Amino acid sequence: MPRVLLIEDDPSVREGVELGLRRRGHEVRTAATGEAGLAALGDFRPDLLLLDLMLPGMNGVQVCRRVREDSQLPIIMLTARGDDFDVVVGLEAGADDYIVKPARTEVIEARIRAVLRRIEEPGGGRPAVECHGELTIDRAGLTVAKNGERLALAPSELKLLLHLTAAPEQVFSRQQLLEHVWEHSFHGDSRLVDACVRRLRNKIEDTPGEPRYIQTLRGFGYRFGPLRGPA
Numbered sequence: 001m002p003r004v005l006l007i008e009d010d011p012s013v014r015e016g017v018e019l020g021l022r023r024r025g026h027e028v029r030t031a032a033t034g035e036a037g038l039a040a041l042g043d044f045r046p047d048l049l050l051l052d053l054m055l056p057g058m059n060g061v062q063v064c065r066r067v068r069e070d071s072q073l074p075i076i077m078l079t080a081r082g083d084d085f086d087v088v089v090g091l092e093a094g095a096d097d098y099i100v101k102p103a104r105t106e107v108i109e110a111r112i113r114a115v116l117r118r119i120e121e122p123g124g125g126r127p128a129v130e131c132h133g134e135l136t137i138d139r140a141g142l143t144v145a146k147n148g149e150r151l152a153l154a155p156s157e158l159k160l161l162l163h164l165t166a167a168p169e170q171v172f173s174r175q176q177l178l179e180h181v182w183e184h185s186f187h188g189d190s191r192l193v194d195a196c197v198r199r200l201r202n203k204i205e206d207t208p209g210e211p212r213y214i215q216t217l218r219g220f221g222y223r224f225g226p227l228r229g230p231a
Contacts, residue, residue, distance in 0.1 A: 001025040002116055005046035007037035007063065008078060009055050013101060017050065020105030034058030038066060046073070048112055051095070053079040053086055061090050068094035074115045074155045078103075091195035096156040097182060098192075114183040115155055130165070132213065132224070135204060137165060146204060156181065156192075157200045161224075164214065169225035171217055197222060 004021055008014040009032050018028045029044045031037035034055045041049075049067065053060040064075055077090045077098040087098055096115050099108060128140040136145045142158060144151045153161065159181045164172065172180075174190040182192055197216075201208040215223050 001027070002047035002112060003027045003044065004029075004048050004050055004112065005037060005040060005044055006030045006050045007032075007034060007055065007060070008050070008052040009033065010052070013052075013078075017105070017108065021108070024105070024109055034060070034063040034066075037063060041067070041071075041073075048074045048076065048116060050108070050112075051075055051077050053077050053084070053090055053098075059086075061086060061093050064090055064093040064095055068154075072152050072154050076108075076111055076115060088191055088195060091191060092198065094154055094199065096154055098189075110183075117183075132165060132168075135213065137162070144204075151203050153203065154199070156196050157203070160193075160196050161200060161204070164222065164224035167224075169223055171220050171223045173221040177222070193222075 001024070004026050006014060006017055006021075006028060008017065008030065011032075014030050014032065018030050021028050029040055029046065031040050035058055037049075037051070038058075051060045051063055055063070058066075060077055064077070067073055067075065075095045077087070077095045078101055079087055079090075079098055080101050081087075090098065097111055099111055129136065129138045131137075134147050136148075138144070139162065142162075144153055144158065144161060160177065163177065163181050174193045177193045178184040178190070184192075197214055198208070201211050201214055204213055205211050213224060215225060217223065
């Protein structure tokens with residue numbers, strides 16, 4: 001079972017989530033502050049980070065940015081408000097998903113599994129290694145390189161790119177991407193998709209503001225392919 005590091009300052013939430021995950025077989029380490037959580041990363045080596053957004057001192061967004069400086073550890077944010085502006089900031093900082101508190105343990109468990117789930121059929125009838133301009137995608141090895149240099153992609157970024165490139169030039173709505181990439185049910189939060197696209201463009205595009213690879217079709221969604229009209 002995945003090892004989970006939980007950074008949460010509310011004792012009741014921290015103890016409840018820890019107990020629920022332990023009952024499902026997870027090894028869990030907890031921290032009450034961002035500083036303590038960052039210190040625990042090195043020796044605990046978790047498979048996933050559950051990160052409270054509103055922490056005292058170093059907040060969740062700052063912790064997320066620190067982690068992303070040298071790690072692509074899957075990160076799920078915990079927030080008390082789903083419409084909080086800081087949710088968008090956290091997603092832009094590199095979080096893969098978020099959960100609104102309070103949340104049942106089975107919901108948290110499902111989100112953890114969705115973020116960590118490997119691509120069961122990476123090939124899907126396609127070549128194991130394929131090239132798209134300057135990008136080289138190894139579907140079997142789950143790696144992406146640009147001009148021969150391997151890119152550090154967070155789990156959500158990698159899954160999004162693999163899904164889009166599996167059907168070049170096919171337009172996917174935000175809801176379709178939420179269902180296939182994040183495994184969210186109907187009426188999911190499209191901010192997850194938009195933030196992930198922006199982060200991915202910053203890594204694969206020469207000029208993110210004028211994307212060559214991931215195109216926006218206003219009113220419809222996104223596609224991977226050459227630009228044929230205004231983006």
